[in-house]
Amino acid sequence: MDKFGGRYGCLFCHATKDHMNSGISKEDRNMMSLREDYKQFVAHGSHEETSKDISRNVVREPMVNIDIDHVSIPCLHISLGVFKKLYDLLESDAHNLDRKIYKLRQSNPSEELNNFEITIAKKTALNEACREKINKLQIDISNMEDNMPISQLLKSTALTTKLQAIRELEKSIEKDDFKVGAGPLTAAMDNVLKKHKVDRQAYHGKAFIGNHVHKCCKINIISHLIAACQSTFDEQSMDLPIGIAKDLQLELDTMKDKYIPLFSKYSIVEQKINHTRSLTTEEIKEIDNNIHDFVGEFRKYGHSITPKMHMLEKHVVPTLKRWQIGLGLLSEQGGEQIHAAFNRQARSVYGVQSEMRKMISIMRNHLTLTSPQINSKVVKPKKRLRKDCTNSVEE
Structure with a gap:
């Protein structure tokens, strides 16, 4: 396969991104179809950039001659990917609230500046210093244009340097230096993770590890995250205008209504599939209902379905039915x-x-x-x- 996130990103079937988002099932891949797709790839010049149109993202021969339905579902990476997707969405919404508080604090700081407001004050002072430098450079350029001939002006390295400096200063002002995790709500969420000894890696997009995902699902971490966001927001909104504070509280309530069901439903799925126990037909049927309940809740908000979530929706249950055992013994x-x-x-x-x-x-x-x-x-x-x-x- 070319790219896991390509048009045909699923190893087990021919579903495209559009099929994944709409929940449409497509025919499964098999050794014959993989070989035929690879022949088409070679026949058309072996160009990986066109594999999505020619060979359904197949760019290499199978390494092992084994039927696709005998390939283990990557349940560890499914757990990591789905949980990280949920957490990133929650963190993004919390960051949007932080940004709004950030802008309000720039014009309406409290009497005693806290660490968050000190950061805001430093950023505001930095922007003002950049604007002053831009004004000075623009005056220098204006003087150069008045005093230098056009022929010299066009060849002037000093003019080019000053124009480049202005562009960099403007980018510095426009750039969003208020990064995710710098605000009070997202910082409170990080503190909740640290309290429960859940670490995010400094690389790989701040990913989680498998044991920590299992721990978060076991304790239903969302209730602790939302409680931390609420208590932190209460502290931040005490001296904000009442109308604005109410609007922000409504956004926080919307976050609660969205993410508490999402995390809770996924926690149920995670605990029911990632174990080493044998499963009955009734238990597998219940797991199927739980998975569709979670994916349906996720799809309701218009988010794109990732290949890992597609595998959870379409390929986990057939694997459970085939082997009658939890994915803990079948994982990578x-x-x-x-x-x-x-x-x-x-x-x-x-x-x-x-x-x-x-x-x-x-x-x-x-x-x-x-x-x-x-x-x-x-x-x-x-x-x-x-x-x-x-x-x-x-x-």
């Missing part, structure tokens, strides 16, 4: 753990020049650690017995 998490173990082993053989010897050493160490038969024969180092200090002194 075991492969991710092996990948992490290999990376740790690779650091210990970093100085080995031969790539073959390096790989053999990694594989041998991994086999020793994971094979009970071999591990039992490994001679454990004996711990040194330290003599009692008092006995040594008496001797």
Whole structure:
């Protein structure tokens, strides 16, 4: 496959983005269709940029000759992707509220400036300094235009430098330096995550990790997030005009009505599919209803359906019906753990020049650690017995 987010972004079927958004089911992929699509890709010159029109995003031959319905659903990445999508939407709406409070505070600060208002004051002062510099540069340019011939003016590097400086200063003023997480509501949400020991990675778009997503769904983190937003908003709105405070409270109430059902319904789905227990036909039918209930709630607000959410909607239940067991035993998490173990082993053989010897050493160490038969024969180092200090002194 070319790109997971391409026009045909699903490994399991031929659904396009439009089909995903509308919930339309399409025919499943299979080994025959993958090979035919790859033949079309090669026949038309093997250009990846046109694969969406020619080969339904297929750009390589299958690595393993295995039917698609035997490929495990990537439930770990589905959990990470869906939960992050919900959290990012919630954070974006909270940030919009922060921006409105930010603009109000610029013209109506409270008597005692808090940290948020100090940040606003610094930004306002920086914008004023930029405007002063722009005015000074514009005066200099005007003087140059009055005193220099046009032929010299066109070749003047000083004029070009000043014009470039003005453009950069204007961009600095127009640029939204009020980043997500800098406002009081989004900062309160981050504090809730830290309180429950849920970390977001500094890279990969501040993604979560699988165990933390499971924890958030187990405790239904949305109730804590909304409570933190409400208490923080109450503090921020105390000295705002009553009419404006009411309008902002209505927006916060809309957030509650939207995200509490979304997070709660997804938490139910997460706990019912990510386990290692066997499932009955009735339980799978209930899971199917829960998934459609969640996706229907999500689709109601007009948000686009991602490939991971499409897999949750269309391909999780067929997998459960096929294997009659939770996705915990079918997920890619075991492969991710092996990948992490290999990376740790690779650091210990970093100085080995031969790539073959390096790989053999990694594989041998991994086999020793994971094979009970071999591990039992490994001679454990004996711990040194330290003599009692008092006995040594008496001797």
